[in-house]
Amino acid sequence: AMKLNRFLGKMVNETVTMELKNGTQVQGTITAVDTSMNTHLKQVRVTVRHKNPVNMAFLSIRGANIRYVILPEHADLNFLLIDDAPKQNPPKYPAGSKKAKKGPGGGGGGGGGDRDRDRDRDRDRDRDRDRGDRDRDRRR
Numbered sequence: 001a002m003k004l005n006r007f008l009g010k011m012v013n014e015t016v017t018m019e020l021k022n023g024t025q026v027q028g029t030i031t032a033v034d035t036s037m038n039t040h041l042k043q044v045r046v047t048v049r050h051k052n053p054v055n056m057a058f059l060s061i062r063g064a065n066i067r068y069v070i071l072p073e074h075a076d077l078n079f080l081l082i083d084d085a086p087k088q089n090p091p092k093y094p095a096g097s098k099k100a101k102k103g104p105g106g107g108g109g110g111g112g113g114d115r116d117r118d119r120d121r122d123r124d125r126d127r128d129r130d131r132g133d134r135d136r137d138r139r140r
Helices: 004-009 114-139
Strands: 015-020 025-033 039-047 054-061 066-070
Touching (some): 004 025, 025 054
Antiparallel strands (some): 015 025, 025 039
8 A cells, every 4th residue: 555655755846735733724835755744845825723824935844743635636646646666575584484594693503603613512511521520529
């Protein structure tokens, strides 16, 4: 499904009317929309509820404050709603599978390499030394 911020991003250079969650109406030409739906406008007319309109050259609106957007009459929705976002491919080897990559130095089938080998060698050496001490004590 196409994300709303991506749809609005295609509306750059279009004049829209927005109502914010506080009831303010904003009319302006979209210059940019980011991933949080923060919307940047130019040639803006802001009407706070029960107040006179104010004109501004530029205005940025936090995406979370937008209640709705009225699109221009001529907007071609069939074209705008085409989701041309690059698809992110799923991982070749899903997590938990035999071939899934481990983090750096992580064990599990060769990820750790020398570190794992050295750890195992030291553990075996310590175990054998402890056994030797025990056997020597038993012989006394």
